[in-house]
Amino acid sequence: MVYVLNKQGQPLMPTERHGKVRRMLRDGLAHVVRLVPFTIQLDYSSGKEVQEVSLGIDAGSKHIGVSATTDQRELLSMQVEERDDIVKLIADRREARRTRRNRKTRYRAARFDNRRRNEGWFAPSSENRISAHLRMIKFANSILPVTKTTIEVAQFDSQKIKNDKITGVEYQKGEQLGFWNVREYVLARDRHQCQHCKGKSKDLILNVHHIESRKTGGNAPNNLITLCETCHQAYHRGELKMHFERGGSLRHEAAMSIMRWEVFNRVKKEYANVNMTYGYKTKYVRINNNIRKTHCADAFCISGNFNAERLCWYYGVRLLQRHTRSLHVFKPAKGGKRKNEVAPHWIGKTQLQQYDVVEWNGHKAFISGSTNGRLYLKDIQGNYITTYESGAKKSVNAKQVKFVRRKCGSMVIDVLVKNEMN
Secondary structure: OEEEEOOOOOEOOOEOOHHHHHHHHHOOOEEEEEOOOOEEEEOOOOOOOOOOOEEEEEOOOOEEEEEEEOOOEEEEEEEEEOOOOHHHHHHHHHHHHHOHHHOOOOOOOOOOOOOOOOOOOOOHHHHHHHHHHHHHHHHHHHHOOOOEEEEEOOOOOHHHHHOOOOOHHHHHOOOOOOOOOHHHHHHHHOOOOOOOOOOOOOOOOEEEEEOOOHHHHOOOHHHEEEEEHHHHHHHHOOOOOOOOOOOOOOHHHHHHHHHHHHHHHHHHHHOOOEEEEOHHHHHHHHHHOOOOOOHHHHHHHHHOOOOOEOOOEEEEEEEOOOOOOOOEOOOOOOOOOOOEOOOOOOOOOOOOOOOOEEEEOOEEEEEEEEEOOEEEEEOOOOOEOOEOOOOOEOOEEHHHOEEEEOOEOOEEEEEEEOOOOO
16 A cells, blocks of 8 residues: 655645556656655645545553545555553653762752643643644544544443442442551551451551552552561561552553544544544444454544445554663662663664664564664564573674664564564
């Protein structure tokens, strides 16, 4: 599928007449503006006769499904993997700021927390997810003449998942009702008793312990457990092993509850003819048309053209961190010099940079990083292509790879073959 823009940069209908496209490029009637997806722009004036194109968006907190269809066939299919490192980066930054005065850094005067959050503020992780949805919708509109956009507003009810009989004012009476804070609730829930030794240590001092680290698991009650100070300190010294499993987490459901309407409202402000749908409708269409469930398949059903001919391939997209604000490595070697966090633009003495597409040993891969001019290669799913027998990552000499194309901004895109076609 070759996507076409007119002389003014407005999208036209795509084409599969590759011979005509080659002749136009050869004769100077068009030029290439993007390699993936392959997009050309006409260098002569043309009309703008387009068909009705419906865009379906399967919103999610981890993946986004994108599908653009006409009443006859599917024109675009994408599965987007969102970033999941925002919480970790924020936690690392908070840890660095709290320990700043204990390190050998320049003096910074203390200041009060007098900042105010603007109206409509979202947590950085939620804002990043919202921006990812808007970015993919804008991307689809830049290469296709979209006339209608439908977004699946997945409605999650976190409390109803836990208790399907909850009604009315019971929503206001959560499990922490009547407690001063989360710590008090956890102690009362565990009956003020160490959950490891059950009081055998005779230690009266009780601590609230994170089952998963606070950075990854948060301060939710299902990630906290009561331990006496004896067991708690022994565990952190490595003298004690405990096998506690945290309760069920509804993190992604909560994220969707936060962002679903914001995505719809922002898209509606920017584009015309924006509609919403719900998950149960998508499921009904998918089952009736005997389509295997994937994010691409859900987006195809959301677009509304159920009888259109589906593509046998899709674009796998993985969103990346654009840059880092860290100036130096947070934990340098003991007694060593604090190294710069920002890597050089070019890798070694080559003209390669991170996330460029290269070919090695018959494999097409992305450069994920480098060490002393040697490359680490990953596929679109983020798996290392070159590993040792032990499973550890293995570097490749930069002279052994063949350059294919530059990276696509802050995302990597590759063509993948669908294996869920019916």
